Amino acid sequence: MTGGNKIRKLEYILADAKEKGADTIVTTGGLQSNHTKITAAFAIKLGFKPILLLNGREPEVKKANLFINDLLGVEVRYIQVGNQKEMNQALDMVARKLKEEGKRPYVIPVGGSKGLGSLGYIDAYHELESQRRKMNLNFDWEFITTGSGGTFAGIYMGHLIHGSESKLVGVSPWLPAGEIRDQIIDCINEGAKYMDHSFLRYSSKVDPLTIHIDDQFIGEGYGKPTRAGMHALKLIAFTEGILLDHVYTAKTMACLLHYVETGIIEKKSKYYFGILVPQQGCLL
Numbered sequence: 001m002t003g004g005n006k007i008r009k010l011e012y013i014l015a016d017a018k019e020k021g022a023d024t025i026v027t028t029g030g031l032q033s034n035h036t037k038i039t040a041a042f043a044i045k046l047g048f049k050p051i052l053l054l055n056g057r058e059p060e061v062k063k064a065n066l067f068i069n070d071l072l073g074v075e076v077r078y079i080q081v082g083n084q085k086e087m088n089q090a091l092d093m094v095a096r097k098l099k100e101e102g103k104r105p106y107v108i109p110v111g112g113s114k115g116l117g118s119l120g121y122i123d124a125y126h127e128l129e130s131q132r133r134k135m136n137l138n139f140d141w142e143f144i145t146t147g148s149g150g151t152f153a154g155i156y157m158g159h160l161i162h163g164s165e166s167k168l169v170g171v172s173p174w175l176p177a178g179e180i181r182d183q184i185i186d187c188i189n190e191g192a193k194y195m196d197h198s199f200l201r202y203s204s205k206v207d208p209l210t211i212h213i214d215d216q217f218i219g220e221g222y223g224k225p226t227r228a229g230m231h232a233l234k235l236i237a238f239t240e241g242i243l244l245d246h247v248y249t250a251k252t253m254a255c256l257l258h259y260v261e262t263g264i265i266e267k268k269s270k271y272y273f274g275i276l277v278p279q280q281g282c283l284l
């Protein structure tokens, strides 16, 4: 089953839930959230009861991930709130109620973005580095989609650990730069707590100015395709046979193409970009 880029985070988060003796997993996302669907599937597999809080009105006809949630027999509750913070607050309220009923809930915030989940993306960066070395490639630039911040936080930490000199760009499909940067910093600080002491010298280096976020490619908002994003999606499908998604990775690729077209990325470099496409774990 596909699950966006969330599986690496869940490896750590659901292990923690098991260790803490939870019996119920409560998480939240947009109506078509990949994160909530894949969390529900893994929760079932591991013997938890999943409860999903989806932000939006319940549609009459359940399509795509909503259809799959039904197939999985998952309890879905619909909420209508304005932002990620309020979605996380709604989770806490549900968890409190479950505790009163004698349940042992484990809360996973929007997108699984918490420090523990970011550790999965430090692992991803180790893999990326070893593939890069084997292929004898050098990147001057790396582009990462950053929706709720956890993926970028892990990649950023991996980048520091490996002393990478490439420029790391987080492309936001959803939140303004300041907001997503704050979420990334929270994930880095929380993730650093799980690292051994050698990491502390890296975490003390986290300076908001070193977190480069581009929020120029959001368009009309979350889940709304943009012209530049659809152009990028088609180009990569035609030329590489790789399918990007219009919500996240197509907007990131649109940003990368813009940097190339406008000369922000110098064309003369031999390998002038690397892009990590989290859900497929591949390099272009």
Ligand SMILES: Cc1ncc(COP(=O)(O)O)c(C=O)c1O
Pocket (backbone or CB within 6 Å): 003, 004, 005, 006, 034, 035, 111, 113, 145, 146, 147, 148, 149, 150, 151, 152, 245, 248, 249, 278, 279
């Ligand atoms: C395909 C894809 N890329 C990137 C992201 C963003 O990751 P994060 O929420 O950790 O910032 C998501 C989140 O759902 C995703 O599904």
